[in-house]
Amino acid sequence: MIVGLVACEKAPILGPGDNKVLASQAEPDCGYLQNAYGQRVSWKGRIPINLQVHESYPSEFQNTLESAVHHWNESAGLTLIQLIKSSDGLSATAGKNLLNSIHWITEWPETRSNTQALTSLHWTKNLITEADISINGRHFTYFIDEPRTPADVHLESLLIHELGHVLGLKHRSSVPSVMWSVLNGGIKRQVLTAADKETLKCEY
Numbered sequence: 001m002i003v004g005l006v007a008c009e010k011a012p013i014l015g016p017g018d019n020k021v022l023a024s025q026a027e028p029d030c031g032y033l034q035n036a037y038g039q040r041v042s043w044k045g046r047i048p049i050n051l052q053v054h055e056s057y058p059s060e061f062q063n064t065l066e067s068a069v070h071h072w073n074e075s076a077g078l079t080l081i082q083l084i085k086s087s088d089g090l091s092a093t094a095g096k097n098l099l100n101s102i103h104w105i106t107e108w109p110e111t112r113s114n115t116q117a118l119t120s121l122h123w124t125k126n127l128i129t130e131a132d133i134s135i136n137g138r139h140f141t142y143f144i145d146e147p148r149t150p151a152d153v154h155l156e157s158l159l160i161h162e163l164g165h166v167l168g169l170k171h172r173s174s175v176p177s178v179m180w181s182v183l184n185g186g187i188k189r190q191v192l193t194a195a196d197k198e199t200l201k202c203e204y
């Protein structure tokens with residue numbers, strides 16, 4: 001019992017002075033962000049991830065968000081992400097507060113006018129502790145079925161991409177993936193590819 005406890009506490013401590021562990025811990029990225037020691041960061045077994053939908057998120061796009069979540073859950077065969085209604089007092093911006101959230105930001109900074117969305121991740125060792133999505137509700141217009149102008153962004157594709165970041169996924173470029181960093185106007189990219197599904201299996 002005591003030995004087990006000691007092992008549990010020690011195992012995650014990696015770094016200088018722990019060479020034996022460190023030497024064996026670098027992992028293939030498998031599509032995930034990695035910490036300074038080359039370990040994939042993810043939620044490990046701490047799922048489902050409860051994602052609070054802030055009141056700023058437009059209600060007419062709620063179904064689109066649910067559908068985006070469903071793509072990941074269905075592919076994993078389990079509930080990875082669960083949407084919950086924003087709790088009272090959830091701040092208007094996606095700050096670090098140990099709550100995972102999605103915000104629709106209409107005061108998006110002009111200096112980042114080309115950015116469609118941002119997902120911030122916090123992790124400790126190789127475990128993600130918080131994820132927050134901010135959607136640029138100022139510089140882009142979004143569509144569900146058909147774009148009205150060539151610049152309109154397919155919202156479900158964007159949400160799937162950001163939810164991928166929530167899971168710990170990084171940008172891909174060498175394989176077909178929903179995690180390509182660029183999503184051009186009018187493009188639909190809401191189907192998880194073989195590479196995306198393989199990536200999921202590495203951690204979930």
Ligand SMILES: [Zn+2]
Pocket residue numbers: 161165171180181
């Ligand atoms: Zn991205």
